[in-house]
Amino acid sequence: MQHKRNNRDMFTDAGKRPANPITVAFARESGxxxxxxxxxxxxxxxxxxxGFGPDELVVDLHKRRRWSCPRCGGTMLETRPQYPAFGEAGEHLVGLEEK
Known part of the structure; x- marks a missing residue:
C-alpha cells in the first residue's frame, strides 16, 4: 500500500513551520x-x-520586527520568499496572455 502524500508532510510542528525553513543568506544567494x-x-x-541578518529565517522575519499593514494597520503578517521564476516577476505570463 502506498503512502498518500499530503501538504502536511512538508511541515513540522502541526503545520506551523516549514520542515526546512530558509535563511536570509540562502534567499539572497538564490535571488x-x-x-x-x-x-x-x-x-x-x-x-x-x-537590512536583514544572514542567519535570520525568512518565515520568522515578521515576528522579529514591529511591522504593521499600511492598508488596515493589522499585525497578523506572514513572510515568505519570492522565488525567481523566469526573469522579472510576471514576464513568464506574457506569452500565455497573447495566445
Whole structure:
C-alpha cells in the first residue's frame, strides 16, 4: 500500500513551520525577494532582503520586527520568499496572455 502524500508532510510542528525553513543568506544567494502578506486584509507587498541578518529565517522575519499593514494597520503578517521564476516577476505570463 502506498503512502498518500499530503501538504502536511512538508511541515513540522502541526503545520506551523516549514520542515526546512530558509535563511536570509540562502534567499539572497538564490535571488529571492521577500513577500509580506497581511492575513487580515490580504494586502501583499514584495520587498528586498537588505537590512536583514544572514542567519535570520525568512518565515520568522515578521515576528522579529514591529511591522504593521499600511492598508488596515493589522499585525497578523506572514513572510515568505519570492522565488525567481523566469526573469522579472510576471514576464513568464506574457506569452500565455497573447495566445
Amino acid at each position: 529571492c525577494r521577500l513577500i509580506i502578506d497581511c492575513l487580515r486584509c490580504a494586502y501583499h507587498e514584495v520587498v528586498g532582503l537588505d
